[in-house]
Amino acid sequence: MPDEALRTLAPAWSAVALLILGALTVAASMLDGVLAARSHGAPNGAVRPFGEAARLMRQRRRTTVEADTLLWRTGGAGLLVVAALMVTVVPLGRWTLFDLDVGVVWFNALDVVVWALVWLTGWGANSAHSLVGGYRFLAHGLGYELPLMFALVCPAIAATSLNVGRVAAAQDGLWFAVWMPVAFVLFLLGVVAFSVWGPFSPAIGSDIAGGARAELSGVDRLVFEAGRYALLAAGAAFAVPMFLGGGAGPLLPGWLWTLVKTLVVLGLLVWLRRRVPAARPDTFMEVGWLVLLPAALLQTLVVAVVVVGRG
Amino acid sequence: MSMAVGFGLLGLLAVLSGAAVFWVNSMARATYALALSFVAVGLQVLFLQQNYVGVVTILMMVMEMAIMAVYMVMFMGMNPALMPMSMVHSNKAALGIAVATFLALAAGVLLIDWPTRRGTPAPDVTAALGDALMGSKMLVMVVTSPVMVATIVAGISLAQHRTRYDRFGDDLTQRPSHDTQPGGGGR
Amino acid sequence: MTLELTLILAAAIFAVGLYGAISQQVVVMVMMGLELMINALILAAAGFWWFLAPNPTGQVLLMVILAVMTLEMAMGFAVATLLHRVRNSDMTDMATDLSG
Numbered sequence: 001m002p003d004e005a006l007r008t009l010a011p012a013w014s015a016v017a018l019l020i021l022g023a024l025t026v027a028a029s030m031l032d033g034v035l036a037a038r039s040h041g042a043p044n045g046a047v048r049p050f051g052e053a054a055r056l057m058r059q060r061r062r063t064t065v066e067a068d069t070l071l072w073r074t075g076g077a078g079l080l081v082v083a084a085l086m087v088t089v090v091p092l093g094r095w096t097l098f099d100l101d102v103g104v105v106w107f108n109a110l111d112v113v114v115w116a117l118v119w120l121t122g123w124g125a126n127s128a129h130s131l132v133g134g135y136r137f138l139a140h141g142l143g144y145e146l147p148l149m150f151a152l153v154c155p156a157i158a159a160t161s162l163n164v165g166r167v168a169a170a171q172d173g174l175w176f177a178v179w180m181p182v183a184f185v186l187f188l189l190g191v192v193a194f195s196v197w198g199p200f201s202p203a204i205g206s207d208i209a210g211g212a213r214a215e216l217s218g219v220d221r222l223v224f225e226a227g228r229y230a231l232l233a234a235g236a237a238f239a240v241p242m243f244l245g246g247g248a249g250p251l252l253p254g255w256l257w258t259l260v261k262t263l264v265v266l267g268l269l270v271w272l273r274r275r276v277p278a279a280r281p282d283t284f285m286e287v288g289w290l291v292l293l294p295a296a297l298l299q300t301l302v303v304a305v306v307v308v309g310r311g
Numbered sequence: 312m313s314m315a316v317g318f319g320l321l322g323l324l325a326v327l328s329g330a331a332v333f334w335v336n337s338m339a340r341a342t343y344a345l346a347l348s349f350v351a352v353g354l355q356v357l358f359l360q361q362n363y364v365g366v367v368t369i370l371m372m373v374m375e376m377a378i379m380a381v382y383m384v385m386f387m388g389m390n391p392a393l394m395p396m397s398m399v400h401s402n403k404a405a406l407g408i409a410v411a412t413f414l415a416l417a418a419g420v421l422l423i424d425w426p427t428r429r430g431t432p433a434p435d436v437t438a439a440l441g442d443a444l445m446g447s448k449m450l451v452m453v454v455t456s457p458v459m460v461a462t463i464v465a466g467i468s469l470a471q472h473r474t475r476y477d478r479f480g481d482d483l484t485q486r487p488s489h490d491t492q493p494g495g496g497g498r
Numbered sequence: 499m500t501l502e503l504t505l506i507l508a509a510a511i512f513a514v515g516l517y518g519a520i521s522q523q524v525v526v527m528v529m530m531g532l533e534l535m536i537n538a539l540i541l542a543a544a545g546f547w548w549f550l551a552p553n554p555t556g557q558v559l560l561m562v563i564l565a566v567m568t569l570e571m572a573m574g575f576a577v578a579t580l581l582h583r584v585r586n587s588d589m590t591d592m593a594t595d596l597s598g
Contacts, residue, residue, distance in 0.1 A: 071339055101437055102362045109370035115377040116346065123339050123380075138377060145374070162363070162437060282492065315499045322507035325541070329514045329534045333522065345530050348511070352541050355507075356560075358499065359548040364560045368540060371564060375571055382575055383526050386582050405521035413513035420505040425550065432552040439554035440561070448558045455565045462569045466576035472583055 006091050006165040008099045014088065017097055020259070021087050024233035024266060025226055031270045032229075039274060056222040064125050064215050072124025076220050078117040079227025082110050086234040091165045093247045093255030103164035104156050107238055108149060114194045114231065115141045118203060118212050121224065125215035133211025137203035139281040140193055143288025144200070148190030150296035154183035154303045155242045164238075168246025177243040179306075182299040184243045186292060191235030191269065195228050198273040202281055236265035318358045325351035338383040346376035363437040504545030512538035523589045525581060529574040536567045 029049035037045025063069075089096070089103035100106055115138060122134020156162050158180070159170035167176075177184040193200040196212075204211040216224050240246060240261045247254025249261075279287070328351065331344040349372035356365035399405075433439035444452050478488040511534055518531025540563055547556040 068337060068339065071343065100362065101435065102366050105363065105366045105370065109366050109373070112370050112374045112377075116343065116373055119377055119380065120339070120343070135381070138381060141377070315503075318499045319503065319507075322503070322541075325537070326507060326510045326514065329511050329537070332530050332534065333514070333518045333527070341527070341530065345533060348534065349537055352511070352537050355504075355541060356544045359504075359544045360552075361544055361547065361557055361560065364540075364544065364557060364564075367564065371568070375568075378575075379526065379530075379571075382578065386524070386526055386578060399521040400523055402521050405517050408520060409513040409517035412516055413509050416509035416512065417506050420502055420509060425501055428549060429551050430553040432548075433554040436554075436557070440557045443555040443558050444561065448555050451558050451562060455562070458569065459565065462572050466572045469573075469576035470579040 006096045006099055007094055009095050009097055014097055017087055018084060021084060021230055021233060024237070024262065025229040027263065028229045028233055028266050028270050031267055032273065035271065035274060053222055056218055059218040061218040061220065062215065064127050067126045068124045071120045073220070075117045075120030075124055076216060076224045079114065080223060080230050082113050082117065083227060083230035083234040086110050087237055089164050090237045091168060091241055091246060092258050093253060095255070096165060099163070099165060102162045104152050104162045104167065108152055111148070111190070111194045112145065118196060121216070122212040127215050129209045130212055130214040132208050133203045133214065136281040137196065137212060140200050140203065140279065140284055143285045144190050144193040147186045147288060147292040147296040150293070150300050151183040151186035151190060152242070154180045154300055157300065157303050158307055160307070164241050168241035171245040171248065175243060175245045180299055180303055182295050186296050187239060187243065188269065191232065191239070192272065195231040195235060197228065197232055197269065199276045199279040202278050205278070232269055233262070233266055236269060237262045239265050314358065318355060321351045321355045325355065339380055342376050342380040342383055346373055349373070349376070360432060360436060363440060501545055501549035504549070505542055508538040508542035508545065511541065525574070525578040525589070529570070532570055533567065536563060536570065539563050
């Protein structure tokens, strides 16, 4: 399977990609609903996201004094757009929407856009708590972004290509997750971080009344929340060609393996939310620069030495 | 043809959002107008087949503008989200100089008899860039790296107002250090 | 898509940036003007590379421009921070010590 060249699909197929992304988003929110219900001992968690969505769609939109509506709406709606753009470079089996030769950098550029979007969501509302949330996200961003970049560099070095399809094809027999575990873990950490998820959710924490999303209501809040789940799904989908061998696997066709692996990674990330303590924005920077970044650099060095040694 | 139209529209977007930087009343809008201008130029560079440079431009500039917005909010001693700001000096002269510069450059662009294209792009432009940086043009990287390091050191020593004596006490023995902002490393 | 169109767009961005760099009083806004001028350089250099001489090594110039931009940002923010702390101001008009 990995030996076959990727086929670029017509742009119309992006509707299918959007549907898949939407299905993954719904699946992630349902799993989170189940886990939330179980932790409270309540039944029927899987339908909670639908009830919540219905409630938000009927809710009246609140607004604040002197809100910068343009920037606010851009920030809130942008997360979904970024997630959709991310999955365009992820090959599904042997099909891809956008066979960009620098797909890895494309993904990286998009995850940086999330910095701007979350801060804008915090800024636009013209409300103190929500701006604090925006700053918290930037503080996290300064800590997680460089380790994430070097985590993305590792598979690219090993595959000697920035093309996502070639990176997937280069893992013939041995997944990158196996022999570059540090990069894999740092990548997942980055995905969790740019989705404002789990340990990186102080930016929308309840101690600051919901942070960046404090003033979001109704459809705006629904779109913002869906954007977070979609980002998580897009990150999980991107982990598959980068670290988990893409569509490689026995029996099943490549596209199905890609989806199965994506669901497993996504499930893991959703589950992590209730298992990992929050990373405090004021102290995480030092962790990022003094622990995670050196670890990422060492991992890059190891990968580079292995690649040179292999010839 | 559609390529040319897309390219031209992106260029127009880059110019207009660049002008919006000095026109809008809000610091956040000014900063992100500049970011939009960079994104448009980055996409234009993609049209010019330099995928790596184009995408990296977008990556760097969006990140930089996210930080720049923080500086803008930090340093502006007022809230331009609530009141219009006009903080300019020698406005007319600046306008005159800018227009004259544009006319001179545009005249040059149109009057010069540009040479025809020499050479052909490499099959893999990104790989060619990497080969050049690590091969024939390595001197560029060798010079850029120490300049970057010097910039980091100079930037920190300019911006930092606390010395090691503030952190560790007069005889440098105070542990953990006395920091206004504690780090997470427990030093 | 011609070289002339690319260069005229670049010239327009450059002129807008120049206007900002001269007219703005706030240091960070001056930096934005400079950034716009460098933005124009990126576009012009990319245009020159593609339309005149797309040989493999030409893109190195663009990497140098990107490096220049980071240096400008880093030093600009450092100076702005210093200025703000020492003078409690972020205006260029209050930092005229070296003007003749």
